[in-house]
Amino acid sequence: VQVNNDNSRTFALKILKKHHIVETRQQEHIMNEKKIMSESRSDFIVRLYRTFKDRKYLYMLLEVCLGGELWTVLRDKGSFDDATTRFYTGCVIEAFAYLHNKGIVYRDLKPENLLLDSQGYVKLVDFGFAKKVGLGRKTWTFCGTPEYVAPEIILNKGHDISADFWSLGILMFELLTGSPPFSGQDPMKTYNIILKGIDAIDFSRKISKNAQNLIKKLCRETPSDRLGFGRGGIREIQKHKWFEGFNWDGLKKRTLKPPITPQVKSATDTSNFDDYPDEEDDPPPDDVTGWDRDF
Template sequence: MNTLGSTGGWLQKRGKLGFWSPKFCKLVGSQLVISKSEKVNNVEFLIEITPDTKIDIVKDPKKHRFSIQDANGEVSVFEARNNDEMMSWILLLRSITFSNPDLNMDCFEVLSVIGRGFYGKVLLVKCKRTGELFAIKSIRKSILIEQNKIRIVLSERNIMVKSHHPFIVQLKFAFQTQSKFYLGLEYVPGGELFTHIYRDGFLQPREYQLVIAQVALALQYLHSIGIIYRDMKPENILIDADGYVKLTDFGLSRDITIDESASTFCGTPEYIAPEVIKRLPYDTAIDWWGLGILTYELIYHNPPFRSTNNQQLFQKILKDEVPFPDNANPIEVNFIKGLLRKDPKKRFCFEEIASNEFFSGFNFDDVLNKRITPPYIPTLEDKANVKYFDNEYTSEQKMDSFVPPVMGDEADVPGFSFYGADTDIANPDNSILAD
């Protein structure tokens, strides 16, 4: 997505007579400053952004337009150069307007627990007003504060706000209470890829090739916007109702547009790249290593390097050659070896992945645009069915558990709340304006 330089940039603005003219728009505090040029003394007028301000997409298939309706009902219409730039403006402006105290867990009916982690759990919920399903990830503030890791949830929230891709789970909204952070995600009903491969048996070649292609496209997109994913594993790949995959869980991801260096030791042990084990600075190449481990596991049902002792496991990752069965397909062997080169500079990049004979017969543009029907499609009686999630979670009591509130300045984190441009939960007047 295009980013806005210092929360400002050029837009076309529609005048009262319907003519369009270029304006330099800059967000200063809660005011949108509109000028003829980037010079401070050329300000034409201001739009005060308040909780009553409405920012909406203007319905036009050929243009990238949005409207701002101020508290007095005055409507200004703007046009961006492309959809990404338009969405950047909408998300930015809506983050200023969002202060809706009504968006809380009372807006939702909890249908099931569908996941659990160290910091909290994931709930399948239904919006009481619209009936729309979401997966809400609740994260306990007290644990994050105790471990000085508030930045993890903030980083995850910020990365998901800027990520828009067909093979990445979308963040729909975010809010907080004094005890928890809540991330409202699109619900992906087919469950984890991990459950599919270990419950239903080996994947057919066409199936794992399509999965790997989709994940590669998601990683390539993340890298293009400055994100290292850092947490590849089958548990973090979900299957949607149509059989396509969605990358999820960005708690360990790193935005290298903010800090170009990355050296943190993190990830699932069997998937950790050699340069991470050596505690060397690393880049996006660690994600291609993770893709290589994933490919191996999808084909052979186990990661290539295994040990119950992490130190022994890391020594195998650093020193051992990748083991293959005697009857392994040589094309698959060469592809995996290209991804699992110990030297990150020699490891396959996206261009080498997409052109490899492993994907013979695949057109990546067709994959991206979902013109290839997945061989495996979940059978769902209804969208709220949770049969593809682990019974360990779905058998739990379906409720948002009580957690004591955090007291003091850390109880509220400014700027966390978020309301997606296509989300309609607590605001009945959230409509799309016609041009």
């Protein structure tokens, strides 16, 4: 969408069916998403500018990222080299540093939820599973994408920000090889493979020794053993040998050149996204129960 007829100022508009949210009992997740995103101010998190609602839909006016999903780029390239993976992982680490500092656990890391802006920097989007847990506290909701779910979530032991470090290791593995380490034919099979642990996984030759070392340190079975959860915090990850020589300051200031610059011809160019057919369904029924009063 754009402001009046100004083609140079564009936004993304996320439209959600209220009836579907109620049917799938996602009300609390949606309210969490709105609150966390509207309060977030980070170059590595998609901005939520405004929200609107009517009797049928909720609307979220978001910062537009015209480079498309990182998942699409990964699918087209097959896998990334160390330097490319390091850049994208670095962007996620900066987003996590911001969120974890506020006591927020993200819980839905995957390449589909990382959008490239027109410069090629990556931003976190889709905060439906994010939750303010508070520092040193745990939460018990089962959520996330099967291949990325930490063992303590599967075992319903309670989880905290360390679940995000687990998923960071999974992301690194997927970016370097093209597929996640734990994958079964259905979610239950995937969970069983996850519970066998990272040491049961054969690492591809594409993964360097230092990258393998970092992935294994992020994907420790015991949450408190994971790199990033110790006294040094997220800096423990930034100081790991795999990141040696990486320009964190340049990343933060956005002066570091991204490994891939998307082709974006104008502020209305959506060609980096896959085409989805417009929904032909009848409009959803009204929802006036008032659960979204504060949306």
